[in-house]
Amino acid sequence: MTLRRAAFAVPGDITTPTGGYIYERRLLDGLRAQGRDLRHLELGGSFPDPTEQDMGDAIAQLQALEPDRAVILDGFVSATLDTGALAGLHVPAVAMVHHPLAFETGLPAARRDHLFEIERRNLAHIAHVLVPSPSTAALLVRAYDVRPDRITIARPGTIQPSRPPAPTDPPLILSVGIQHPRKGHDILLQALGRITDLDWSAVIAGKAYDAAHAAELGELLDRLDLHGRVALRGFVPDRDLAGHYGAASIFALATRFEGYGLVFDEALAHGLPIVSCRTGAVPDTVPPEAGLLVAPDDPGALADALSYLLTHPDQRARLAEAAGAWGRRLPGWSETAQIAGQVLDRI
Incomplete structure (x- = not known):
């Protein structure tokens, strides 16, 4: 043909x-x-x-x-x-x-x-x-x-990872998405500000696509006094991003809407439990046995989901195993x- x-x-x-x-x-x-x-x-x-x-x-x-x-x-x-x-x-x-x-x-x-x-x-x-x-x-x-x-x-x-996972201690929470209001990084920062009594670190990786919003995120990071625990990385090359996925224990994206969300498949391929929002295509993309979905624009609910996974390592491991199984079939x-x-x- x-x-x-x-x-x-x-x-x-x-x-x-x-x-x-x-x-x-x-x-x-x-x-x-x-x-x-x-x-x-x-x-x-x-x-x-x-x-x-x-x-x-x-x-x-x-x-x-x-x-x-x-x-x-x-x-x-x-x-x-x-x-x-x-x-x-x-x-x-x-x-x-x-x-x-x-x-x-x-x-x-x-x-x-x-x-x-x-x-x-x-x-x-x-x-x-x-x-x-x-x-x-x-x-x-x-x-x-x-x-x-x-x-x-x-x-x-999806491109399958070439390196085995090497999660860090304390657990790393990874978020990947451009610095744009739709990605909800402001909600994630507010959620992280509510669980500072727990042991974790976080990386938010993504290009400063919306300059005004990127500035607001920096100000929010200062206001919540999360420096030293949250790294707002900006654009991260693929090789370094793969390292972040391998080091992470949880993937979190507080998105307000997604037509799909490639990063969810990347998280599944790396065997990461996902915390995100019930909006757009997210429920289609994130298997229920591999993640916890909350309402968008709700930092309290997001904080509760993150806290649950951080304080229940057995449940986190169960979701991670399911995520990896789904990821290998993508x-x-x-x-x-x-x-x-x-x-x-x-x-």
């Missing part, structure tokens, strides 16, 4: 260390590994608020595609590209929707409504939609009028690419 030629339109720097960019970089590599002719269209980084120049350049690159190619559009692009240009596109388009833009944390009502309406209109002109989780698929059906037969779930792949990135490739070949 001849593999369909395609293009992948991604705004900004595809090496940016966020879950969405990591997914798209791995998918791009995986589709090429199939022997597929896949072109990377590098669009301007202003999406999802494209400048006039970036919008014009994106439209021009898409209009220049050969008619036998399909195109995958990053979710920022599919959600905010000019609707008329998208409707008139001469090649079939696949949207890669990690999570709808209107569900970002902290948006003003007018901004949220604008993003919702333009993404809903644009999705009507998309041939097919790739999503990372059943939760995101259900949300698109329920709120955005996308038919279920136009959605395919391509769960992210699919690789080649399986993710195979699912996406099948979509490209049939649309």
